[in-house]
Amino acid sequence: MAGLRVVDLSTVVFGPYCTQTLADLGADVIKIEPPEGDTVRVIGTPAHTPGMGPVFLRLNRGKRSVVWNMKSPTGRAALEKLLATADILVHNIRPEAVARLGLDYDTVRALRPDIIYVHCTGFGLAGPYAGLQAYDDVIQAASGAAALLPRADGNPRPRYLPMLFADKVSGLHATYAVLAALVHRLRTGCGQHVEVPMFESIASFNLVEHLCNATLVPPTGDWGYARQLDPTRQPMRTSDGWISVAPYVDDRWQRFFQAVGRLDVFERPSLADKTLRRQNMSEMYLLMTDLMPSRSTADWLALFKQIAVPAMAVNDIGGLKDDPHLQAVGLFNERQHPTEGAYLEVRQPVVFGGCTLPELRHAPHLGEHSDELLRELGLLPADPMPPDAR
Template sequence: MFELLKGVTVLDLSTVVFGPFASQMLADFGADVIKVESPDGDIFRAAAPARSRGMGAGYLNLNRNKRSISLDLKTEAGRATLDRMIADADVFLHNMRPAAIARLDLGHERLATLNPRLVYCAAVGFGSDGPYADDPAYDDVIQSMTGFASMSIDPTAEPRLIPTVLTDKIAGLYAVAGILGALMSRERTGQGLAVEAAMFESLASFMLAEHLSGYVFEPPIGTLRYDRVVSPHRKPYPTADGHIAALPYSTKHWEKFLRLIGRDDLANADWVRDASRRSERIGELYAVLGQATPERTTAEWLTEFKRLDIPCGPVNRLEDLIDDPHLRAVGFFQSTAHPTEGAVTTVRQPLRFAGAATRADRAAPRLGIDGRAVLHEYGMDDAAIDALVASGAMILPAETPGTDDQSE
């Protein structure tokens, strides 16, 4: 991990992917992220596959560099303990619905009285001032509501979800940007801010960045589509032995490619050389590309396209990424020895900072494993901590229902 955010404490009450994806980035940047979990733990701990209960693969890959404390916030003692932590925290992150936050009395207005410098981030499904504010939100729902599921070059095709948890990760990036912006503002003003990162609005913004298209103008002068990316001819192209991704984009790219395949007539055409006119007929050029690629093998095309500096790449499967020579060369995959799970592989933080101080990564924690150490830092002695445990307000690993002794 880096030390860019060294000294920043984040209380992370989020679960599954959205919030943990965001808080892991903050942890990778060096923040002390304390994962505050219920006695049952983050539900994503249960996602298969796993070697042991509560330590699923997805959880392990989204929660490195964090510490875990398990508090029952339905108890007065649990909430009082969290309040004690909030008073000294820099960031409070949650992904609970408004009704749940209200029941726990963890809204921004009250927490700001405990700590005026607190950056409060609500990672929610829908913006709080809209009619959907209290609705539950998951990736499948938001992909469908924002048009992702219905986007197809075939208007008769059935709606289909993109096979990745797209919404959570995109909204998580927005949450990180919001938190970092609020921390910068606090440096100038001394006051914390409330940040709201909503899944629906985040993915709608992401989707419409290019697809707002003709509706940018009032009245609209076109459709809600960016023509280049909805062309039925835009796709991985068949080769003599497989497929290839290729994207001639600039005028030079198209001229080089068209001359390569003996289509000087198109290479010399005025409409091809004019970027605006070419964009109106881009589907015709994609069709020409698709007709030409079956004449050579994938390797032959990769060689030719790279020689001409035309963007291209193989059509990989997920399995191909594991042995991809570039990802291996840049150290993208991290193999570590987890204290309880044995050898594990995770993907590193993709950002790099030249000259930034670093320290060793911390393995994703067992449920509640850091509870005693964390509360010691907040001035609580063993007797007070033991009293919390005895009351049921705090869970330590050996006392976690349904799990083995997971202490280190």
């Protein structure tokens, strides 16, 4: 995406995750921030500088930060001149404020007719929830995600997944929407308005498997993919830790029980043939769970590799940096920030065979590139004026 300019007026995670991906792919991303900065700047404990928190570092590498007062004539003029040079605009401004700020699609399109205008919203603009505030927790609740764990484990209390699941998935939807709109522009010369609503994004994402039998009219069964909601399908305790095993297909179950000398389980009437075993998979999971404490995690992993049954140890997220596979593929890269010191960068997971992604500039300080952009736009002299010439 080198040579493409993205103006990023988004905050927190949803929009910035999209623009981070675009920056990783080589786009020139210009992050316009309010004087107090993006709120994500204060998440976590900074190494040295207030406003340079670790989550901000993770989400904003490769971007340039600009602080302009968009309500002042000078700031507005700078923004309009910048938008005239932009290929893509990404923002998450609430619908009622967009027109008031002069950032509606028609106004922006008048500055750059072929711009790709991406509006990251909480809820689709055509529905009754349009304009409501949306955060990850709210979307997890509205989309049914918070009600999935109770269906799986019997604890009736709804619970959030402990990650910014809705923000990040919606950010990926926004990314592919940008790329599709770019292809459209290459073919037609036309930009377009692109709406990416979180609620619809996560509802659609959840219903890939969980619409299930309700896909058909009339439904042939209940909503929810039974295998995913099976309370027996959980990590299993070994003698020294936890392991995840995914036999799934019948021949793998047979290989497992043969390897542990328990082919007798198939003499049970409930497990006598392939159809019965599929219907009563919970019983096989319970049998497997009972066997797991007899060996160490390493011993089980060696056996599962030998008999070609998918399995992995349960890692604590804090240990991923030391995972030998992730080290071998270079997912983590230790870099030196000019002011914040050493930090871990997590690269894009996709590997391109025909090109190399650029090494990106470090996450910026608030307003670090304001004057630089003004000079690029011809709104400041190319060289700073000496004091006696001011």
